[in-house]
Structures are given as C-alpha cells and as structure tokens.
Amino acid sequence: MEKLSKLLPNNLYHSYVIESNNDIVSSYLLEILEERKIINGNNGDVFILTCDSLTMEDGLKIKEWHKSKSIGLGKKICIISTKFINREAEQSLLKIIEEPNENTHFFIIVPDSSLLLSTILSRVHILKNIYQEKLDSNKIAEELLKSSLKNRLDKIIEIIKRFKDKESSGGLRFQAISILNSLEKIIYEKWKKDLNNKDLIFILEEIKKGRVYLSTPGASVKMILEHLMMII
Structure with missing residues (x-):
C-alpha cells in the first residue's frame, strides 16, 4: 500500500490508470483515500465497479453516475477494476475522461495499460506495475x-x-x-x-x-x- 500511496499526490489528477493484475489494489486505494479524508466509509459519492470484463452496459452505469449530482460536499470517486475493457465501453469512458466534472476523480485498474486506447492514455496519469502478479x-x-x-x-x-x-x-x-x-x-x-x-x-x-x-x-x-x- 505504501508504494501506491507515494505515487498518488494529495492534489489528485482527475483520472488515473493503475496497471495491476492484483485484486487487492482497489482495497489499498480505498484505504489511502479514507486515510487522507478524501472519502469516508459511508460516502455515497464513491462508485466502485469490479468486474471481469467491462461492457457497454457498465459504461452506461458509469456515465449515469457521472451525470448525477454529488450527495455531499466532497469529491466524487469512481474506481473501476477489470481485466478487460471492450471497445464500446472504452469509447464511453473516453467521453467522460475528456470532460470530467469538477471534483470528480477516476481510477481505472487494469492488468496492462498498453491495451487501452491511446486517446485514453493521453488524458490520464499512468501508474505502472503496481503489485503485479507474474504471468507466464x-x-x-x-x-x-x-x-x-x-x-x-x-x-x-x-x-x-x-x-x-x-x-x-x-x-x-x-x-x-x-x-x-x-x-x-x-x-x-x-x-x-x-x-x-x-x-x-x-x-x-x-x-x-x-x-x-x-x-x-x-x-x-x-x-x-x-x-x-x-x-x-
């Protein structure tokens, strides 16, 4: 958790891609955000989506959450942890990342950032090789x-x-x-x-x-x- 914490500044950028194939990363990220008082355990402005494959339907859910008004006065946080994102879902994410709402931050956790659209990668901060499990x-x-x-x-x-x-x-x-x-x-x-x-x-x-x-x-x-x- 310490490695990830050091890579995340207190003044967060609007979107991050975290390269990891370890499911524990999303839990570490939540702990870091809670420790920094950015979110709390009962924060309704936190959207967490963990899935094997991110589909267009998932993209629409994220879009609706992004459009919704903030419940509290703090930041809105979206954490997506997935092994694969299809092209339709990527296009939906791209549109959101291109024009993020104020005080809204996205964290996309994927095993290999190079598989994402270059247009997404050009608009995010990339954190590479975070707690990677070795593949053969x-x-x-x-x-x-x-x-x-x-x-x-x-x-x-x-x-x-x-x-x-x-x-x-x-x-x-x-x-x-x-x-x-x-x-x-x-x-x-x-x-x-x-x-x-x-x-x-x-x-x-x-x-x-x-x-x-x-x-x-x-x-x-x-x-x-x-x-x-x-x-x-």
Missing part, C-alpha cells in the same frame, strides 16, 4: 512455437479450461492478448533477421488482426487462438 505468457509462447500443432491446440483448450469454460471472460481475453504479444515479440525478432520472409510477415499480420478481434464483443477467443496456432 512468455514461457507459454515459447512452448507453443516449439510444439506440434496437436500439442498447441491441446494447450489452448487447457488455457480456456482454467477460466471454467467462460470463453467471454475478461481474464481469458487478457491472457490471450498477453500470449499474442509474446508470440509477436519472438516472431518479430526472427523477422528482423530475415526481412523478406513472407511467412513471418503473414504471421505478424495475423497476430495483429487477432489482437483486434479479441477486443470485439462476442468474438470467440478459442477460434482466434486456434487459427493462430495453425499458422505459427
């Missing part, structure tokens, strides 16, 4: 590239089962994008040594497309990953 995406990517097609497809099924077959879960989408990012780094390094290799160029293009599709509501994570496993 690099190791998984290396194993996938060395494995046979059958073993690669089996590994995808294994990953999906970790999320209790909830293929639309934000956690799974974040894991999938992390794996794609790791695959891209490895293949990009190979391509730099062989710039005319059309196969590597094709794979890099397909990974880029896959990352876009994973941000699309309703897209099948399993189908996207299986397609990529067949071409790497």
